[in-house]
Amino acid sequence: MQRILLFLYSIRAFLLFIILEAIAIWLIVSYNSPQGAVFFNSSNSFTGSFLNAKDGFTSYFTLGSTNEDLAAKNAELMAKLASYTPKKDSATFELDSVLSSNYEFRSAKVINNSINLQTNQITLNKGAKDGIKEGMGVFNGEGIVGRVKGVSKNFASVISLLHTDLLISSKIKTKNEIGSTQWDGRDPQFAKLKYVPRHVEVSKGDTVVTSGYNAVFPEGLLVGTIEEVNKGTETNYLDITIKLATSFNKLTYVYLVENNMEAELDSLQEISTSINEQ
Structure with a gap:
C-alpha cells in the first residue's frame, strides 16, 4: 500500500x-x-x-439455436398450410374429404453428409423420440434430399438422393409426364430422369417435380430442371439429364414429411399385387 x-x-x-x-x-x-x-x-x-x-x-454464438428454431417453425407452418381447407363455396358444394392434407412435417439438422460415394447417406440429429420414422421423405428449401432409412432414439440415417439405388417418382411439370429420378453415381449436381417415352417433347429448362404417385413425397416438390435430352436408339425411353435443385455439399437443416395414409396405401397395393399374381 x-x-x-x-x-x-x-x-x-x-x-x-x-x-x-x-x-x-x-x-x-x-x-x-x-x-x-x-x-x-x-x-x-x-x-x-x-x-x-x-x-x-x-x-x-446463438445462430445455431436460432436456425433450429426457425426450421422447426417452418415445419409447423408447412403442416398448417398443408392442412388448410378453403372455405366452402357459396353454392353449398361440399369439399371432398380426400382433398384434405394427409401430411405432417418435422425439421432436423444434418450432422453428417457424404457426396463422393456411390451410396451416399446423411445423418440427422433427431430420431424416434422426435417423431422421426423410417420411410419419411426428406427435403429442404431447395428440393428433394432423400428418404429416411434407419432410426434410433436420438438420430436418423437418410438414403441420399445421391444414392444409386434410390428412385424418386417424378414428373415433368409442364407435361405431367411421369418418370423416375435416379442418380447415376457421377456428378453430385446431376441425375437421370428415367422411363420417359421417346415420343414426349421435352425441352432444356423444363421443371421436374415429385409426382405424388407414391406415399413418400407430396406432389410438386422440386427435384430439378432438365439439362440435356437425347433420343437413344437402344430403348423406348429418352435419355434425360436433370440438374438437381438441392446443393448437397451445403446441407444444414432439412424437413421430413410423413404421409399419415402410407400404411393404408401400402396395404391396398399389396392386395392389388396378390390379385394380379393369382
Missing part, C-alpha cells in the same frame, strides 16, 4: 494535469453548444459502434 501511495505521489503533477484537463473539457462541453454537440455525437457514435459489435459477437 505504501508503494502505491509513493507511486501516486511521484506522478502527482501528471495526475493534477489530467484532472485539470478533464475539468476544462467538461466546462467547454457544458457551456459551449457547438463543442457539446460534437462531443455527444462522437460519444454516441462510439457507443453505438461498440454495442453493435457486441451484439454481433453474442449473436454469432
Whole structure:
C-alpha cells in the first residue's frame, strides 16, 4: 500500500494535469453548444459502434439455436398450410374429404453428409423420440434430399438422393409426364430422369417435380430442371439429364414429411399385387 501511495505521489503533477484537463473539457462541453454537440455525437457514435459489435459477437454464438428454431417453425407452418381447407363455396358444394392434407412435417439438422460415394447417406440429429420414422421423405428449401432409412432414439440415417439405388417418382411439370429420378453415381449436381417415352417433347429448362404417385413425397416438390435430352436408339425411353435443385455439399437443416395414409396405401397395393399374381 505504501508503494502505491509513493507511486501516486511521484506522478502527482501528471495526475493534477489530467484532472485539470478533464475539468476544462467538461466546462467547454457544458457551456459551449457547438463543442457539446460534437462531443455527444462522437460519444454516441462510439457507443453505438461498440454495442453493435457486441451484439454481433453474442449473436454469432446463438445462430445455431436460432436456425433450429426457425426450421422447426417452418415445419409447423408447412403442416398448417398443408392442412388448410378453403372455405366452402357459396353454392353449398361440399369439399371432398380426400382433398384434405394427409401430411405432417418435422425439421432436423444434418450432422453428417457424404457426396463422393456411390451410396451416399446423411445423418440427422433427431430420431424416434422426435417423431422421426423410417420411410419419411426428406427435403429442404431447395428440393428433394432423400428418404429416411434407419432410426434410433436420438438420430436418423437418410438414403441420399445421391444414392444409386434410390428412385424418386417424378414428373415433368409442364407435361405431367411421369418418370423416375435416379442418380447415376457421377456428378453430385446431376441425375437421370428415367422411363420417359421417346415420343414426349421435352425441352432444356423444363421443371421436374415429385409426382405424388407414391406415399413418400407430396406432389410438386422440386427435384430439378432438365439439362440435356437425347433420343437413344437402344430403348423406348429418352435419355434425360436433370440438374438437381438441392446443393448437397451445403446441407444444414432439412424437413421430413410423413404421409399419415402410407400404411393404408401400402396395404391396398399389396392386395392389388396378390390379385394380379393369382
